[in-house]
Amino acid sequence: MYQIKTYNAIAKEGLDTFKENYQVNTGQEPDAYMIRSIDLHDYQFEPGLLAIARCGAGFNNIPLDACSEQGIAVFNTPGGNANAVKEVVIALMVIANRNLIEAANWSAQNVGEDISLRTEREKSRFNGHELFGKRLAVIGMGHVGSLVANAAIDLGMDVIGYDPYLSVDAAWNLTARVQRAATLADAVKGADFITVHVPKSEETTGMINQELLAQVKPGAILFNYSRLGIVDNQAAVAALANGQLGQYVTDFGEDCLQDNPKVTITPHLGGSTKEAEINCAKMAVDELTQYLETGNTTNAVNLPDVVAPFTSQHRFTIIHRNIPNMLGQISTAIAKAEVNIDNLVNRAKGEYAYTMVDVGELTAEQTEILTTTLNQIDAVSRVRLLDRPKQ
Incomplete structure (x- = not known):
């Protein structure tokens, strides 16, 4: 079950598009925020926070550097308003x-x-x-x-x-x-x-x-x-x-x-219509569900847009600094765990990069070794292991 926390008034018509495996404003440890105008620059993010979706185009109220360092993906909704x-x-x-x-x-x-x-x-x-x-x-x-x-x-x-x-x-x-x-x-x-x-x-x-x-x-x-x-x-x-x-x-x-x-x-009315608020909320929901369930990033602000079919049994997603030899370290760790790579996608955006690695069956031991080893790489901000979504 994914937990979503909202700040400001988010259109109900958008929130209603979350699937049944999502709960909104019920848990104390959110996986993602949906926000509009709240200023998060001095905010202390929960350790388990994975993503922030801004229901609008602007994102100057979000501390992008801090989010990247903590492995939090940030999204906006360009064109929604x-x-x-x-x-x-x-x-x-x-x-x-x-x-x-x-x-x-x-x-x-x-x-x-x-x-x-x-x-x-x-x-x-x-x-x-x-x-x-x-x-x-x-x-x-x-x-x-x-x-x-x-x-x-x-x-x-x-x-x-x-x-x-x-x-x-x-x-x-x-x-x-x-x-x-x-x-x-x-x-x-x-x-x-x-x-x-x-x-x-x-x-x-x-x-x-x-x-x-x-x-x-x-x-x-x-x-x-x-x-x-x-x-x-x-x-x-x-x-x-x-x-x-x-x-x-x-x-x-x-x-x-x-x-x-x-x-x-005018009092910040440019994108303030019911239709725009609904459009932005629906876009934000779609971005969050795609990221949380598949790791795909669409309209990411602090990460590159990376979209790949999820056809293998498992997927590792890794947010890390854009420095030399990162792919070498990641692939070496996977090889040492005797895991075969089905597909690997890597793209960079500024100082950070995003890598998705699709693999087949994993034993409990391989899962533990790989998750620990990848997290121990100095330049890595966050590692996630996803199971292929059920159709």
Whole structure:
């Protein structure tokens, strides 16, 4: 029986997809966590914790280095809330371009018998612009960025995208009418709208900065529905003050943005729809069950994605540092135990690697020797022995 512990509110429709050999929030020694926004950086993980699934794309609330050292696989659910983020960005582009919030606030504060006359007289102050024919720069062409780009094309916009790491899968999802910029500066130059959809990393933190904003078209509208810190908010405030930016719309508030009439802040609503929460929960359940039962890793964050058919009687899964001679040590240990290897898969991701070794029948003595020997290898974080799932 596998024990799952949840943090935050995880969609019941997703949790209901766990099979009967799973229990949720009933045991004291969880095999896996399912989380959303809880910050785990100062958390003491149980020794038996095997995996953490983040029901969402971001994972900056999870201490990846500590998890890798302790042999905990971390997963996210990329694309699970992509449509939700796309819809809110497109909606806010319309709202910002048509001054709808300002107009609605005016209407709410002006009532009386002559409201119709005053509306006709003063509505011109809220005249906006259409999206049709405007230029949109999309920074990051992954799950969300590609959807935003395609939707903008459908609205008649001129779209240019920038992503030096554009994957083949993402490229297939893009309409051919989306232009590709060679540099970030080329993407934002001349754009009426700029929207950012990149993961947060050392490389992307502060990528929309004072230097870049100095090169945008005066009056451009900037959107950040990615992560706090990707846009230098102080630089954005300065650009709003000097007219380089016309508006700034973001899902991540900071003190420097408060009480600025040119700033619209939403309370982290980008992926907050019932549908997105359900999609992400279902994806997380599938990732966890695959990993716990077969060792296969899909959408792993701190480990490489490794998927192989489980046809042998047993499978060893080994999380270890990505250093020379690890495969030699693993295969030598298996050979000394007089066990034949049916299949071996090894891949690396950064400082860590993941090895799956399929073997046939094992005696109790061989199981004990192998498990002990593999765990004694200095660079190994965790060893698991799995039995082939019953069909």
